[in-house]
């Protein structure tokens with residue numbers, strides 16, 4: 272039996288220009304896929320128009336190209352996939368695995384966990400707003416290549432969660448699961464800020480009968496005092512006038528030690544030859560701007 276070919280992906284939201292945190296995810300996912308001889312896909316997660324910044328999808332694609340990362344195959348735009356998300360919601364509704372919910376934000380508990388108010392039907396006099404996935408009590412513990420065993424039962428933490436919002440937009444959790452399956456993704460490498468939502472995604476994968484990909488959640492960029500970087504620093508665009516320095520800093524952040532003075536091509540050649548996922552720290556502190564450029 273031949274092994275399943277690796278398919279990795281980078282899936283940014285077009286909510287601004289490429290910043291250091293997303294560059295780290297791009298570089299990590301790219302190298303994990305490519306050193307295994309796999310494909311690396313690019314997906315633009317543009318299903319939340321109110322949060323999007325005009326033109327940023329195109330700039331992210333151009334920036335990745337200038338930094339030396341080119342996806343295999345065409346870019347997938349989630350805005351072109353709304354029919355598939357609706358079909359997925361309908362499938363769950365027909366199977367009794369999803370239901371309409373009439374609750375508004377003010378009806379929810381402060382913990383954020385849904386109490387299940389509409390599980391057995393909408394209360395009299397209320398109108399349906401969103402669609403929720405019916406979470407079972409199962410354990411959705413998974414193994415993360417970097418973080419180890421990650422325990423989690425969505426039934427205990429979040430309860431039944433939204434898959435189609437009251438404003439008609441599809442939830443991130445649903446779209447990401449449907450598209451990872453559609454694109455044949457076998458390997459998800461992304462920031463650890465998404466670690467918490469992984470159990471929910473596995474829950475959905477099981478409901479659809481999809482294969483769960485391998486996960487690797489990279490350290491997120493936090494400052495030396497342990498706080499997340501200020502919004503301004505985290506969202507400062509990557510300096511594309513210095514692509515070698517930008518890629519080198521991302522590699523250093525990921526625990527790699529690239530030699531100095533390389534061209535961009537040589538830096539990628541070095542990274543392909545010497546990428547060592549065992550060196551990636553589980554948690555990383557320190558401002559990226561404090562890292563020494565190679």
Ligand SMILES: [Zn+2]
Nearest residue numbers: 372373374389
């Ligand atoms: Zn409800």
